[in-house]
Amino acid sequence: MNAAPALLEVDRLTVEFPAGDTSLVAVDDVSFAVGAGEVVGIVGESGSGKSVTALSLLGLVDEPGRVHAERLAFAGRDLQRMSAAERRALLGGEIGMIFQDPMTSLNPSFTVAFQLMEAIALHERGSRRARRARALELLKDVEIADAERRLEVFPHQLSGGMSQRVMLAMAIACNPRLVIADEPTTALDVTVQAQMLALLLRLQRERGMALVLITHDLGVVAEVAQRVLVMYAGQIVESATAAELFATPRHPYTEALLASLPERNAGNRRLASLAGVVPGAYDRPAGCLLSPRCPYVRDRCRASRPPLFAVGASLARCYYPLGAPPQP
Amino acid sequence: MSTPTTTVATPLALAPPSPARELWRDFRRNRGAVIGLVVLGLLVFCAVFADLISPYDPSEQFRDAALRAPSLSPVGGHVFVLGTDPVGRDILSRLIHGTRLSLVIGLVSVGLSLSGGVLLGLVAGFYRGRVAEYIVMRLMDVMLALPSLLLAVAVVAVLGPGLANAMYAIAIVMLPHFVRLTRGAVLGELAKDYVQASRLAGAGTLRLMFDTVLPNCAAPLIVQATLGFSSAILDAAALGFLGLGAQPPTPEWGSMLASALEFIQSAWWVVTLPGLAILVTVLAFNLTGDGLRDALDPRLKR
Numbered sequence: 286m287n288a289a290p291a292l293l294e295v296d297r298l299t300v301e302f303p304a305g306d307t308s309l310v311a312v313d314d315v316s317f318a319v320g321a322g323e324v325v326g327i328v329g330e331s332g333s334g335k336s337v338t339a340l341s342l343l344g345l346v347d348e349p350g351r352v353h354a355e356r357l358a359f360a361g362r363d364l365q366r367m368s369a370a371e372r373r374a375l376l377g378g379e380i381g382m383i384f385q386d387p388m389t390s391l392n393p394s395f396t397v398a399f400q401l402m403e404a405i406a407l408h409e410r411g412s413r414r415a416r417r418a419r420a421l422e423l424l425k426d427v428e429i430a431d432a433e434r435r436l437e438v439f440p441h442q443l444s445g446g447m448s449q450r451v452m453l454a455m456a457i458a459c460n461p462r463l464v465i466a467d468e469p470t471t472a473l474d475v476t477v478q479a480q481m482l483a484l485l486l487r488l489q490r491e492r493g494m495a496l497v498l499i500t501h502d503l504g505v506v507a508e509v510a511q512r513v514l515v516m517y518a519g520q521i522v523e524s525a526t527a528a529e530l531f532a533t534p535r536h537p538y539t540e541a542l543l544a545s546l547p548e549r550n551a552g553n554r555r556l557a558s559l560a561g562v563v564p565g566a567y568d569r570p571a572g573c574l575l576s577p578r579c580p581y582v583r584d585r586c587r588a589s590r591p592p593l594f595a596v597g598a599s600l601a602r603c604y605y606p607l608g609a610p611p612q613p
Numbered sequence: 614m615s616t617p618t619t620t621v622a623t624p625l626a627l628a629p630p631s632p633a634r635e636l637w638r639d640f641r642r643n644r645g646a647v648i649g650l651v652v653l654g655l656l657v658f659c660a661v662f663a664d665l666i667s668p669y670d671p672s673e674q675f676r677d678a679a680l681r682a683p684s685l686s687p688v689g690g691h692v693f694v695l696g697t698d699p700v701g702r703d704i705l706s707r708l709i710h711g712t713r714l715s716l717v718i719g720l721v722s723v724g725l726s727l728s729g730g731v732l733l734g735l736v737a738g739f740y741r742g743r744v745a746e747y748i749v750m751r752l753m754d755v756m757l758a759l760p761s762l763l764l765a766v767a768v769v770a771v772l773g774p775g776l777a778n779a780m781y782a783i784a785i786v787m788l789p790h791f792v793r794l795t796r797g798a799v800l801g802e803l804a805k806d807y808v809q810a811s812r813l814a815g816a817g818t819l820r821l822m823f824d825t826v827l828p829n830c831a832a833p834l835i836v837q838a839t840l841g842f843s844s845a846i847l848d849a850a851a852l853g854f855l856g857l858g859a860q861p862p863t864p865e866w867g868s869m870l871a872s873a874l875e876f877i878q879s880a881w882w883v884v885t886l887p888g889l890a891i892l893v894t895v896l897a898f899n900l901t902g903d904g905l906r907d908a909l910d911p912r913l914k915r
Binding site: 343373393 | 638743808811813815816828829
């Protein structure tokens, strides 16, 4: 990938939640890196550990959840070596986050102006007037019509798309180097989704921010991301450039995800789907986690868990990657 | 991007109402609540200007006019509009001064209970699943398991009778309600993304508690506090009636009831009038509280 040290380095990240005498492994041995200005998509179905990955990077996983990693670093600084408070102080200005549900992501008790100005105050002191002007500027930047008036409005008086834009404005208020968007368009209707995505990308390009886009919509990733991580049951099952992933998926799960896109099913009467659900805490198979659902499953897959193998330019967690010779 | 929609100026006349104005609009629609509020206003007026509007001193005894029935005709140069009690004190004056006591009782007990309850509730909500939560919540469960009046009597028995101790006892009895309510509201709010966003921006636990989460839990607490006023007044009256609250000659409504108990058959006014005062006050608080709940509950909003 990039020759320069990555902005965000994640090496062997594991997040567990104790549940009775076992524990639920929400994120299992996940490693990846995000370069400055890069757009990385993380895709996977519900429960695959996408959101927990993001939260654990930010130190927001609560008791009783446990986070381990070989290395967790932002801009070369080891996040595990600092206290939670130090980490938040560092990340508050450098990483912005956008959440899934715009209706709960703003504090209902305060006006838009108040919340924006609070976010701005994180990194620039300035007078009230200066911060207010900056808040207005931010609202205009996220293409909110009639921004002047929206400043004085409370969150419940905004529509979902509008709230999400305000959230985005707050996320970029400190000129972060990385924005993590956790399903930023899921709760919005389709036309607003497209606008929101275009806006996100425009800001990303203009400001040279890195963007981690968490979604279950491969269509979104195809439009936006340079690199894609496909997650399944807490593991990365495939990691590839977006072009590579869509042209030659290496992992059966990726293939199944692609096959289930409505665009690829034109003319079919039924949408292709993969039977079964993501394994939970108690029904994790001994072998490959996809083995109960995989159409190509063999005995070896049921017996042991495959590691990530390099397949062409991609990484795939499969003994029998598609379109390539089986792993020894 | 979508120029047609963004360039059209939205009519500015549609400026959304401020939260306070919206609250008043919703509150006003409930007639009972408005009546309750008016009565509360009158009670506050009586309490503040008790010394000016009451015809006599509440402790002054007119020996030759004991147990006089309510009437407008003067007795020995004095008019007792609501009659006199067994030792000849003017009931109207005592009731007016009792308003002051009742409101103070409500204010102090609810204030103590609310502040303690909010603190404990915040701790229990924020430290969910930790030892702190178990200690606080199990203690509250134990307190809830005892009948409230019995608990109040027990507390007064420990502290000793008196108006101040009765107020502390009532505050302790009401505490679990505020704790549970706060904790419930806090847990609901903590699940929302804005709390995560605030943590991400570097907010510490104290800031999260009081700046981020507490304002959003205010609505149910305001309602409970208003309703708590009425139960505090009732409990204080009950304690006074049992001789554990205000001591004679304090013109507290509950102890007025108690001291007139033996005349209940012969002189109806000595028990009826303080009882009515309690009833009206409690009703006014309940009506106002209900109205506030309706106005503050977003589910009842259009």
